[in-house]
Amino acid sequence: MMHFTKKLAGALLAATLFTTVASAQTVLKSSDTHPDGYPTVEGVKYFGELLKERTQGRYSVDVYHSAQLGEEKDTIEQVRSGVIELNRVSMAPFNGTVKETIVPALPYIFTSEDHMHKVMDGAVGDQIKAAFEPVGLVVLAFYDAGSRSFYNSKKPIKTVADMAGLKFRVIQSDIFVDMTAALGANATPMPYGEVYSSIETGVIDGAENNFPSYDTAKHVEVAKYYSLDEHTILPEVFVMNKAAFDALTPEDQEIFKQAAKDSVAKQRELWAAKTTESRANAEKLGSQINDVEKQGFIDAMKPVYDKHVKDPVLQKLVEDVRAVK
Incomplete structure (x- = not known):
């Protein structure tokens, strides 16, 4: 019944939004947890x-940054039900509802950011996009979020053994929980x-994220040890409520898709610049950045793959990702 209610709400919203005269302006709401100026926020602004x-002013986008509309778990439900039209979120929170998103979230599935770009811009990315539609979402773009590494307030982490007993915040995702446990933390x-x-306050010892998040969320102030284990290179996803997208004319659908595609290049450019800036800022604020014995981290991930890649569809996707060079 709830599923039907959500679908009905989305359809009613779409009807309200899009049965307007061609000259009227429709303002779409988009959410982001990150602060104004962050590369994902600016990527969506550029899309807008x-x-x-390209629509001669018929459509525009208001980006609600800094979690003004709630944290990601809340805004995912808002965009699925049609309360808001657009949302830029991490892919990991979708692991429970869109199984294909498990693959990009796997530790060390991508060998580099360039490898991730090739995968997500190709057939694998198309397959993952298609998997969002049954849950009421259309993927407009995959954005960069760089590589994620562990940081903490206690000590440098150079080997897997250094992870033992430390408490880390992770994304609300079983893969991230199991990955951390496999490393002894x-x-x-x-x-x-x-x-x-x-x-x-010592509730946790640290977290894991990319340099721009470590910097802009000011985690560098309370966790001075950043270790370059680079366990995931997890793309972000920019989604639209499917009922709202389906209510567009075919011509406008193409405009939306092309604008999103064009915003990806802009966002990647902004991301690269921000990563360099944020790392330099972290070092200036006294962060100790160190390399790790990465092979040990990679070897520890076998139980994570054994648990989360049992489905033949996912096994094939992993093979497809690894085949991209």
Whole structure:
């Protein structure tokens, strides 16, 4: 009954939004947990600029950054039900509802950011996009989120043995919980916005994320040890409520898709610049950044793959990812 209610709400919203005269402006709401100026926020803003230009002002986008509309778990439900039209979120929270998203979230599945780009821009990315539609979402784009590494307030981590007993915040995803456990540490899933105070008060010892998040969320102030284990290179996903997308004319659907595709190049450019800037800023603030014995981390991931890649569809996807050179 709830599923039907959500579908009905989405359809009613779409009807309200899109049965307007061609000259009227429709303002779409988009959510992001990150602060204004962050590369994902700016990527969606750029999408909105292109959309406004290419539809002669009929559509525009208001980006609600800094978790103004809630944390990712909340906004995923908002966009699925049609309360908001657009959302930029991490792919990991979808692991329970879109099984194909498990593969990009696997530790060390990608060998580099360039490898991730080739995979997500190709047939594997298309297959993952298609898997979102049955849950009421259309994927417009995959955005960069760089590589994620562990950081903490206690000590440098150079080997797997150094992880023992430390408590880390992770994304609310079983893969991330199991990955952390496989390394001998304790995982504490919690919303992104609670991480700073939790490290500061000792509820957790650290977290794992990319340099721009480590910098802009000010985690560098409370966790000075950043270790370059680079366990995941997890793309972000920019989604639209399917009922709203389906209510567009075929011509406007193409405009939306092309504007999103064009925003990817812009977002990647912004991401690369921000990563360099944030790493430099972290070092300036006294962060100790160290390399790790990465092969040990990679070897520890076998039980994670054994548990999460039992489905033949996912096994084939893993093979397809690894075949991309």
